[in-house]
Amino acid sequence: MRKTLVLLITLCSVLSAQSQIKIPYTHHVLPNGLNVLLHEDHSTPTVTVNTWFHVGSGYEKPGRTGFAHLFEHLMFMGSGHIAEGEFDKLLESAGAENNGSTTEDRTNYYEDLPSNALELALYLDSDRMGFLVDAMTPQSVDAQRAVVKNERRQSYENRPYGLSQETILKNLYPPTHPYSWPVIGSMADLSAATYDDVVEFFKTYYVPNNASVAIAGDINPQETLKLVEKWFGGIPAGKTVEPQNPAAVRLNEEKILFMEDRVQLPRLYMTWITPQRFAPGDAELDVLANILSGGKNSRLYQKLVYELQIAQDVRAFQGSSKLSSQFQIVSTARSGHTLEELKKVIQQEINKIKNEAPKQRELKRAVNQFEASFLDALEKPGGFGGKANQLNEYFYYAGNPDYANEDLSRYKALSVDDIQTVAQIYLRDNGRVILSIVPKGKTDLAVQPKEEGK
């Protein structure tokens, strides 16, 4: 009859200094290690329950790629007290929408509900956290295996240029690195996953001490915490999941690859390994990407698409993850132009930044856009991009749910020299993967010299 122990870690003030980006929240840790983040927003009678499990495709074993994502699908198939198919039926009957997603680092789930239905989400989420494998059968695993294979067909194989990332990752990282395979996994590995794999994965990673639940919306925090304790408090903690610690990777060669696809136009991908999320250099590379391809005045867009008109599109971005990031430039050539032409212009523009820092206005323009995007992120409590997800995201990646302001400060503190420096350090000519995807039979459009991508 002991009262559940509640640790109150932080209680943030609702008041915030002007121009500060803040999501007021409270943070609690249940005795079983489950982190609970609560945020009030009464603007509509809705609530969102957003759960992160700190496991993604990077934790998979060789021969079982795609497993973390397959597992995400199984989380909707029913659990100890929820019959197959009932999970979604109960939620829809209450007016709720829900989904889940998997990256290399983590898996997340949300339910967006009318505020009266909060407890239903806690009932369902706690049941699948505590009792998932009680309901799992080889048949239910097979059913979702077929769905996931069709997801792979739809989003990768049947999509123009869809197999590019898989080839890039394989060539960017050594085969032992957790990011060397794609989240969706290979068809062969999806076929090989067994029921026993499911049980083991669940018991290792889907434990309360490896998860965090953020609840945002029209809630009373005290009552909500009591409900969370009621439904999640009895789920036993699992073993501590050791953080991954792969050896630092550095690519010391230029790999030039090509693939053929059923496409009209050739597309060029240039990719570098860059610092992980929130590490020094990460924000600089975000800004560099904006200076290269954000808006009509960005350097690559203006040159390739606007002025020379030899490309249909160009995009540069820093894809930031926990263990490592990738900086990528992607551009599609217009009819009659080769990827060698595109590469030459891109190289010239990269060299320009390496030789001379960008203008103050380019930096400020980029930072202003980042600042505005932080406001947009405060609009909605739910969904993949809402405030609850943001609390979980900062908690996982920065160790602090309230990191938005520090995050924004990273950008505001940058100088034009910082941007020049990261271009020099990370966009090395002798440490990158260049992939050309060309129409079938038109290998002459690829960047030369070339070898077939595998």
Place this chain on the structure above:
Amino acid sequence: MKKIFLFSIRLIVISAFCFSLYAQTPDRTKPPQLSPPQKLNLPAVQQFVLSNGLKVVLMEKHEVPLVQLNVIIKMGSVNDPENKTGLAGLTMSMLTEGAAGKTSLELADAIDFLGARISANAGAHSSGVYLHTPLSKFDDALKIMSDILLRPDFPQNELDRKKKDRLTSLMQMHDQPTAIATAAFNKILFGKDHPYGRMASENEIKGFSVEDMKSFYKKYSTANNSFVIVVGDIKKEELKKKLENIFGKWQKDDVKEVKIKEPAQVAGRIVYLIDKPGAAQSVINIGRIGTSRLTPDYNSIVVMNTLLGGSFTSRLNQNLREKHGYTYGASSRFVFRPSPGSFIASSSVQTEVTDKALIEFFNELDGIREPLTNADLNRAKNLVALSYPGNFQSVAEIAGELEEMVLYKLPSNYFGEFVSKILSVNGNDVNGAAKKYIVPDQMIIVVVGDKAKIEEGIKKLNLGELKNLSIEDVLGKVPQLSK
């Protein structure tokens, strides 16, 4: 196996220990009882008219310092002149390419520097210039937006560049099976000359002139053929003053509304097979003419379609995805417009099961016409009604709801009454809507996939006459760009 077994035993011991520690062992045998849902209390929909007759609809929303301001012009692709399909779309996209003497790059730089976003595009019946901005930059952003809306320059060099962009996009459509399927479906269903079925051709794109755009835009972009939607952190009186300053001199001119020919309903059942050699999946589109947004059956149709293919637990998705594993998802929807749009059921299915998937599609299209259970009815109604407040969270989404309200002249209490109207739909209403609008014998079936692997299986189903089409039959020849 042994290891796993031992592991389970240990887990049970730990659980038992924990449950003795926590008195609150919840009852998991049934879902928790829920209290009734809270009512959605939205800020008031405020309306006022500027001195030139320009109508403004405002919803104040003060949680986040943002403003969304959309100027909607009642003009769209339905107004495309004969042999100039795509003129509305290209015209709107040219607004941001030069205005009030400022170049495309100067405008973009000014907007980006503010951290604001301004876009302009055309829909079927309406077009818009959309501004999303931090409140602190509202005045500056509004000034740029007014140049774009009221003083566009339509520079020749930018039009030439845009044409290349459009022609290249048209070329890239040849790669995209879902885009091919959608274009084919609309073209066949409505006819290649109907506003909802036609598509800009290579020659049409190449033929557009600056003069075409200037006169087209002048004709439709008038204060009394437009309205303004504002949602965000701004008060009515302050906004009114600003808008009077910026838009108050926008000239009035009457615009004649176009009458759209009612499309003919599908008479029988025809299968159109479009070959995409080597495709890993077949894209399937099945459907017919639906009905107008203003039909009195609207609420019944929304509930019926939620059950058929409008949600995760819908029959199509449960059958094709969860039960059979043929696909990553199957769905259906009604495209609602002032004039009857389409009903379309669609999915991308694994090539090898294309015929089996078609059988299941028709099982569900037939099945929805049968009487339904109360559980199904209530689930669909609750999903539509109780998730409705979720549409009113971001300034852009709310502006979209308000735009629909104005375009279709919905009553000002529409948002407030929507939930109770949906909850009052009964089983007969849903069944009636299914029988009236889901008529499986009168549907076209478009399949884009690997003909060599799927044609024989489809033929054996005897769904109806099978016609073979090429991608070029649908999209035209791959456009040629002159260098």
